[in-house]
Amino acid sequence: MDATATVLSTIGVRSRGLTRRFGEHLALSPFDLDARVGEITGLLGPNGSGKSTLLRCLTGLVRADAGSAEVAGVALHGDGTAVRRRCTYSPGEVAVYGELSGAAHIDWLLRGRDPASVARARSIAEDLGLPLERRVHTYSHGMKRQLYFSCALAPDVPVRILDEITEGLDPNVRGRVLDMLQDDARKGRTILLSSHHLGEVDRVCDHLVFLNGGVKIAEESAEGLAARAKSLIQLRFADEREAEVVRARLGEALECLRAEDGVLSLRARSGDATSELAQFLAREGLPRPLSLRAGELSLRELYRDLYGVDAC
Numbered sequence: 001m002d003a004t005a006t007v008l009s010t011i012g013v014r015s016r017g018l019t020r021r022f023g024e025h026l027a028l029s030p031f032d033l034d035a036r037v038g039e040i041t042g043l044l045g046p047n048g049s050g051k052s053t054l055l056r057c058l059t060g061l062v063r064a065d066a067g068s069a070e071v072a073g074v075a076l077h078g079d080g081t082a083v084r085r086r087c088t089y090s091p092g093e094v095a096v097y098g099e100l101s102g103a104a105h106i107d108w109l110l111r112g113r114d115p116a117s118v119a120r121a122r123s124i125a126e127d128l129g130l131p132l133e134r135r136v137h138t139y140s141h142g143m144k145r146q147l148y149f150s151c152a153l154a155p156d157v158p159v160r161i162l163d164e165i166t167e168g169l170d171p172n173v174r175g176r177v178l179d180m181l182q183d184d185a186r187k188g189r190t191i192l193l194s195s196h197h198l199g200e201v202d203r204v205c206d207h208l209v210f211l212n213g214g215v216k217i218a219e220e221s222a223e224g225l226a227a228r229a230k231s232l233i234q235l236r237f238a239d240e241r242e243a244e245v246v247r248a249r250l251g252e253a254l255e256c257l258r259a260e261d262g263v264l265s266l267r268a269r270s271g272d273a274t275s276e277l278a279q280f281l282a283r284e285g286l287p288r289p290l291s292l293r294a295g296e297l298s299l300r301e302l303y304r305d306l307y308g309v310d311a312c
Contacts, residue, residue, distance in 0.1 A: 012037045012159050012190025013058060017067035020053055020214075027053045028214045030067060035192050035207070037158075040185050042205035043194040050214035051194040052092045055163050058192070059089045072158040072190070087159035090152040092167075092194070094144045098137030102147060105136050109151040121154035124180070128173055142168035149177055153184060160184065160191045166200055178204050232257075233266040233273045235289040242287035254280060 013035040020028040028050050035041040043051045056062035058069050060080010069076040072086035096105060106121045125132055128146050136144065145168050152160055160181075166174045182204050185191050195201050201208065208225065210218040220228070233254070237243040243262045250256060250266070253276045258265040268276035273294040281288075 010037050011035065011070075013041075013069070013071050013161075013192055015054075015058065015067060015069040018054065018057055018064050018069055019066040020057055020062060020064050026214055028057065028064075029216075031214075031216060033209065033216075035190050037190050038185055038188050039206035040181060040191040040193055040204050041207045041209065042201040043192065043209050043211060044196065044198070044201060045211035046196060048213075049211040051211055052163050053214065054211070055089070055092075055161050055192065055194060059084055059087065059161055061089070071161075085157075087157055087161055088152040088155050089161045090148045090163060090165050092163035094141075094148050096136045096139070096144055096147070098135060100136055102130055102132035102134060102136060102139070105147060106132070106151055109148070110154070113155050117155040121150045124153055125150040128176060140168070142170060142173065145169055146173065146177075153180060158189055160189060162191065163194045164196075165193065166195065166197065174200065231268045231270075231273050232294075233264075233268065233277050234293040235264045235266065236291045237262045237264070237287055237289055245287055246289075249283070249286065250280075 011034050013033065015031055015033045017030040017032065018028060019026075019030050031050075031054060033041075033054070043054065045051055053062065057064045058071060058076070060076055060078070060083050063079075064076075069083075071083045074082050074086050076083050097108065100108065102125065103122060106125065107118060110118050110121060122132060125147060128150065130143060130146050130150070136147070139147070145165065149162075149165050152162060152165070162181075166177055169177060178200055181191055181193070185206075193201070193205065206222050208220050208222070209216060210220075235243070235246065237246065240259075240262050243259055243264050247256050247259055247264055253269055255267045255269060256264060257267055267273075270276055277292070277294050280286075
């Protein structure tokens with residue numbers, strides 16, 4: 001096997017230059033993505049950032065205007081039927097036939113799949129506590145999500161493409177769903193997960209891709225995020241005047257990323273926040289911070305740095 005083939009065998013979902021317009025609106029700029037086999041890749045961004053458009057294009061449910069994609073080694077062509085045989089997809093907006101029971105709705109969602117997939121979906125739904133005998137119009141939004149999740153997790157295919165799969169779930173069920181996804185990835189499946197809930201992404205994702213306005217603005221592995229965290233420092237002072245005094249004396253070793261309400265967010269250029277901070281605070285005449293954090297950058301703080309807003 002040559003080097004290119006070896007690389008491709010480790011990529012479950014790949015896109016190159018994938019583009020989509022809706023009229024004059026560019027919903028997805030030329031987009032490159034590599035989601036690796038056996039990993040959970042998280043797509044992060046605010047509403048309207050292009051996450052759902054990307055996932056629909058990858059499954060062929062929305063036809064891209066340009067670019068190419070492969071899912072589990074199958075090239076995306078035409079209406080995407082061949083690709084959808086190799087993956088499961090759970091949409092961001094759930095639509096149900098309210099008069100069907102939960103069990104009958106699983107049968108409908110998995111029409112065309114093998115009986116074993118239907119049986120597994122029912123088993124997953126029951127494990128999550130879903131009352132399959134009840135009609136779906138009596139379900140809450142979160143219960144409808146569970147129904148779709150059960151159907152997305154059941155078929156024995158190499159790729160799962162999941163759009164806001166935990167939206168509306170209560171915390172206990174959400175935790176169980178995330179555990180199931182991690183177990184599924186360990187079996188060698190590729191999972192592409194969109195979300196704007198940072199806690200769940202931080203918990204389960206191996207790789208993060210950040211979108212805004214249909215553009216990929218950053219991406220980071222979980223290991224890379226942990227390494228980045230080691231270089232970050234946050235100092236809180238009694239007021240903005242003290243913070244400004246410290247900011248003016250930073251020197252070359254520390255870079256100020258943000259100053260707001262008496263809080264300085266700094267980066268150690270050497271990558272070692274603890275060492276650089278200790279040397280800096282040993283200087284005479286500096287105001288002492290009320291609190292400090294070194295080497296503990298959270299995903300929430302990275303999100304704020306990228307988008308300028310707080311996340312869920």
